[in-house]
Amino acid sequence: MADHYLSGTDWIAMTQATLTISSKNYSSWSLRGWLLCRMAGLDFTEMLVEMNDEARQELLLLSPSVLVPRLTHEDVTVWDTLAIADYLSEIAPKAGLWPTERVARALCRSVSGEMHSGFHNLRSALPMNLKARHASFKIFSGARPDVERVKTIWTDCLDASGGPWLFGKAPTVADAMYAPVCTRFRTYAVELEPRLAAYVETVLAWPLMREWTEGAVAEPDEIIELEVEF
Template sequence: MTYTLYIGNKRYSSWSMRPWVLFKAFNIPFDEKLVFFGSDLASQRIEFSKFLPSAKVPCLFDSAASSAAIFDSLAIVEYIAETYPAVWPSDKLARAFARCAAAEMHAGFGDIRTDCPMNVALRIELGPRSEALQRDIDRLTELLSEGISRFGGPWLAGKEFTAADAFYAPIASRCKTYGIELGGEAGSYLDRLFDHPAVKQWVDEGITEPGIVARYEEDTKRGRKVLKNLGEQMLLDFLGL
């Protein structure tokens, strides 16, 4: 095994989800190392720093390159693209758009991140949206619609699933969690993305994994109404209750 990918809880870790989904979608062999987040952030950083250079996930180690560590989700994708160029579109313009879209997700959409923390297992009644959150949602709709319109879909930059789609997988999950529906092609695209086998596997494993962290659960809820807890529902269904 050449690649070892360290990830955080699948229930919460949007940053980890991106490269993991990409590896799975392209059938790139890797060894998964799941490290659970702790109840205390300072203690978590101390513990993670023992084996992760940035004390954060995701982090990729390549044993074929003297166990070199790549500790940023976008850098991991670019590193993998050196060996698997198909993770980006082959068409020049589509590739440029895909990189722009991934970079915007990597650095932007801060109000969606802040107001709608990732939690694949809960369904939350979002309630009134701030102007800032609505601007992010409007921009998201615009960007996704542009990609589908320019390159014909069904994926963000054309016919093939690429790194750009992997970068928007956490947003597809967030929209499900908080009941955010985008109009037109943007909404249809997010539905397709959420149903992609690699995305579905991550979400399903996140719903059932142990390691629930109270501070993340409370950050998701923030006094908002919990419409459904999919983990609890799956347990009840299993028990026939």
């Protein structure tokens, strides 16, 4: 599988890597894990779990938490998104998944962890749907603080790094974690100041995001969603 960040001896050409994902249109966690694997230069096979009751039972056998993505690499299995990020950083240190500078790395870990464990109202009110596009959308009042918090995080990171990515000239774990939010803001016409709108466009124009989006558009429209948080 091609990669946009590593070359030559930096490639991780491992044939025994599989990433289990669910819907490309709806599953934000699948998108995060997929981006991280591609950013790390991991050569992997996608395993798509169709979202029906039978597949859900199979997924229970694959992943104790019933969550995707799930990375299997040689004799290692990792199914939490941040755990996948840390594992990939260990096996591909030259990929730059985390910033090299200590202060920036600490901030990157913090904002990535905040997305990993928070923003529940935003996820419920603005579910990921790459095929949808609203000209206007009334955001549930409970989700507005989450939207404002995302804007603050992006502003702080861009102020510190200078952009165009959250931590400078190249994408990091933080950009992978917030990429689904960029799609949500586009889908639901969330108003952004020009600098933040430019960041969203940077993410959406990312070749990896374009590739993922093409896969999402090709999915059947009718699917059965798993009872897990995407």
